[in-house]
Amino acid sequence: MTKQLIFGHKSPDTDTICSAIVYADLKKQLGYEVEPVRLGELNGETSYALDYFNQEAPRFVETVANETGEVILVDHNERQQSVDDIDEVEVKEVIDHHRIANFETKSPLYYRAEPVGCTATILNKMYKENGVEVSETMAGLMVSSIISDSLLFKSPTCTAEDEKAAEELAAKARIDLNEYGLDMLKAGTDISGKSAEELISLDAKAFDMGEANVRIAQVNTVDTNEVLSRKEELEGAMQKEIDDNGYDLFVLLITDILDSDSTALTVGDKQEAVEKAFDVKLEDNKAVLKDVVSRKKQVVPPLNKVLG
Amino acid sequence: MTKQLIFGHKSPDTDTICSAIVYADLKKQLGYEVEPVRLGELNGETSYALDYFNQEAPRFVETVANETGEVILVDHNERQQSVDDIDEVEVKEVIDHHRIANFETKSPLYYRAEPVGCTATILNKMYKENGVEVSETMAGLMVSSIISDSLLFKSPTCTAEDEKAAEELAAKARIDLNEYGLDMLKAGTDISGKSAEELISLDAKAFDMGEANVRIAQVNTVDTNEVLSRKEELEGAMQKEIDDNGYDLFVLLITDILDSDSTALTVGDKQEAVEKAFDVKLEDNKAVLKDVVSRKKQVVPPLNKVLG
Numbered sequence: 001m002t003k004q005l006i007f008g009h010k011s012p013d014t015d016t017i018c019s020a021i022v023y024a025d026l027k028k029q030l031g032y033e034v035e036p037v038r039l040g041e042l043n044g045e046t047s048y049a050l051d052y053f054n055q056e057a058p059r060f061v062e063t064v065a066n067e068t069g070e071v072i073l074v075d076h077n078e079r080q081q082s083v084d085d086i087d088e089v090e091v092k093e094v095i096d097h098h099r100i101a102n103f104e105t106k107s108p109l110y111y112r113a114e115p116v117g118c119t120a121t122i123l124n125k126m127y128k129e130n131g132v133e134v135s136e137t138m139a140g141l142m143v144s145s146i147i148s149d150s151l152l153f154k155s156p157t158c159t160a161e162d163e164k165a166a167e168e169l170a171a172k173a174r175i176d177l178n179e180y181g182l183d184m185l186k187a188g189t190d191i192s193g194k195s196a197e198e199l200i201s202l203d204a205k206a207f208d209m210g211e212a213n214v215r216i217a218q219v220n221t222v223d224t225n226e227v228l229s230r231k232e233e234l235e236g237a238m239q240k241e242i243d244d245n246g247y248d249l250f251v252l253l254i255t256d257i258l259d260s261d262s263t264a265l266t267v268g269d270k271q272e273a274v275e276k277a278f279d280v281k282l283e284d285n286k287a288v289l290k291d292v293v294s295r296k297k298q299v300v301p302p303l304n305k306v307l308g
Numbered sequence: 309m310t311k312q313l314i315f316g317h318k319s320p321d322t323d324t325i326c327s328a329i330v331y332a333d334l335k336k337q338l339g340y341e342v343e344p345v346r347l348g349e350l351n352g353e354t355s356y357a358l359d360y361f362n363q364e365a366p367r368f369v370e371t372v373a374n375e376t377g378e379v380i381l382v383d384h385n386e387r388q389q390s391v392d393d394i395d396e397v398e399v400k401e402v403i404d405h406h407r408i409a410n411f412e413t414k415s416p417l418y419y420r421a422e423p424v425g426c427t428a429t430i431l432n433k434m435y436k437e438n439g440v441e442v443s444e445t446m447a448g449l450m451v452s453s454i455i456s457d458s459l460l461f462k463s464p465t466c467t468a469e470d471e472k473a474a475e476e477l478a479a480k481a482r483i484d485l486n487e488y489g490l491d492m493l494k495a496g497t498d499i500s501g502k503s504a505e506e507l508i509s510l511d512a513k514a515f516d517m518g519e520a521n522v523r524i525a526q527v528n529t530v531d532t533n534e535v536l537s538r539k540e541e542l543e544g545a546m547q548k549e550i551d552d553n554g555y556d557l558f559v560l561l562i563t564d565i566l567d568s569d570s571t572a573l574t575v576g577d578k579q580e581a582v583e584k585a586f587d588v589k590l591e592d593n594k595a596v597l598k599d600v601v602s603r604k605k606q607v608v609p610p611l612n613k614v615l616g
Contacts, residue, residue, distance in 0.1 A: 099415050105409065106609065108407050108423040108604070109423055112420060114418050
């Protein structure tokens with residue numbers, strides 16, 4: 001039997017790392033030879049979760065074809081988010097909760113995507129379908145994923161199924177959902193020791209909207225003012241990204257995980273699109289977006305409507 | 309709630325028709341408003357199965373966007389095998405057992421593909437996962453699908469899971485697997501009264517392989533010579549399809565369901581790809597492919613390797 005590598009997307013977040021570990025656990029119990037790996041550095045939030053549950057981080061890899069011909073993708077499917085040499089191996093399985101795009105196989109495979117808030121919610125179901133018990137550690141990693149992807153159930157991407165799974169898993173992992181959840185999310189908000197360049201690229205994606213090329217980065221925080229105290233430095237880094245990559249607009253979402261609002265900091269020619277999209281007035285390049293926490297569901301669509 | 313239409317591929321076979329009906333039954337029992345439809349005429353085998361279990365055929369449709377915005381695909385995902393206006397509706401779910409290609413969505417969806425021999429095998433599992441009882445009729449339709457796609461378990465696409473499901477479903481449907489299976493398969497081999505155009509389009513699929521556009525049709529028979537007695541007529545019809553649609557290669561597989569070999573009849577510019585792919589010499593545009601019964605597992609991959 002070929003050993004299969006299991007991994008999530010580049011710029012890994014908690015769901016991508018934990019789902020790789022968890023699915024490897026399930027597959028091993030079903031008799032397969034698999035190993036979870038990662039495509040990038042752990043963020044502070046994910047490190048907190050792994051430490052809490054005494055779980056080792058997966059091994060870092062830059063390429064996979066040098067060690068196996070078969071891989072399993074979790075939490076992504078789009079080629080540009082995957083390992084660089086993805087085209088040189090066979091994707092045997094995908095477990096995901098995103099749209100399907102830039103993905104193609106030569107042969108039939110196991111593909112399981114569900115429109116839920118988190119990959120771990122699907123994995124929890126798969127343990128049940130296969131009649132395999134979930135250990136305390138695996139429960140802890142899965143509930144961490146759900147808390148992370150849903151910002152403790154506040155994101156509009158979160159479904160009833162995610163919440164139910166999180167409650168069930170929290171009991172198995174013997175944690176208090178709110179207490180552990182807030183501690184874990186806070187661990188991801190430590191910006192000391194991070195350069196402005198790092199802050200605007202840790203979780204950043206580019207989007208084509210009509211003629212405009214828009215970059216949207218997101219930083220979670222429990223203290224928006226702490227982030228804003230570095231406003232000039234951040235604006236400088238954003239302007240440099242614009243100069244280097246020709247973006248028409250750079251939006252940095254500073255998301256307060258406690259009150260679930262975001263502050264948008266904007267640089268670029270198309271700043272007024274933010275004012276139109278959210279019906280706000282930018283002051284000093286910034287505006288508060290009430291109840292906005294999800295880039296995918298709450299920021300991209302209205303901006304796209306104005307620019308697209 | 310929007311009514312969702314459920315359908316399989318064009319040139320429908322037994323699995324495509326029955327899986328649409330069966331998944332509609334499951335979704336309805338789960339409280340959804342759905343209707344199974346079909347994109348083409350029933351073949352003799354499928355008619356036999358529906359008649360045997362007193363099941364009405366799904367309604368025929370040419371387009372779907374005129375009546376709904378949401379659809380569910382079974383037994384296929386590639387755009388060119390689907391309804392002509394597939395790009396105008398949202399695909400909410402896919403239940404399939406093929407490779408993924410030419411498929412892309414804007415939003416997350418439920419996508420369930422497994423590398424088994426038949427869509428119905430997956431559906432049988434989904435009844436269990438949802439705690440819904442399988443009726444005698446639905447069991448009959450599912451076991452018919454498995455018999456059809458596996459050529460009574462002789463195809464290499466058939467897995468242990470398919471066989472187990474078929475045995476379980478045969479008991480529920482109160483049929484003798486071998487007796488019913490052979491009768492059903494034979495019902496699909498009657499070519500009298502069928503034009504050459506019908507024979508090459510009853511079970512035909514188009515594939516993009518590299519730069520080449522390849523059409524592969526399959527006809528089951530208990531008497532290969534009976535089919536080959538109409539060789540010139542068939543070649544004429546294949547050439548016309550090539551002229552009309554720009555295919556680079558048309559392969560007609562004439563599959564003997566008793567001895568499990570196929571004879572390939574080929575027309576088009578890329579005929580030599582067949583010789584390379586199967587290490588055979590075409591004589592008079594035809595060659596015997598020993599032990600080949602599966603288009604998906606035994607014909608598409610080697611052809612794709614040569615052309616792709």
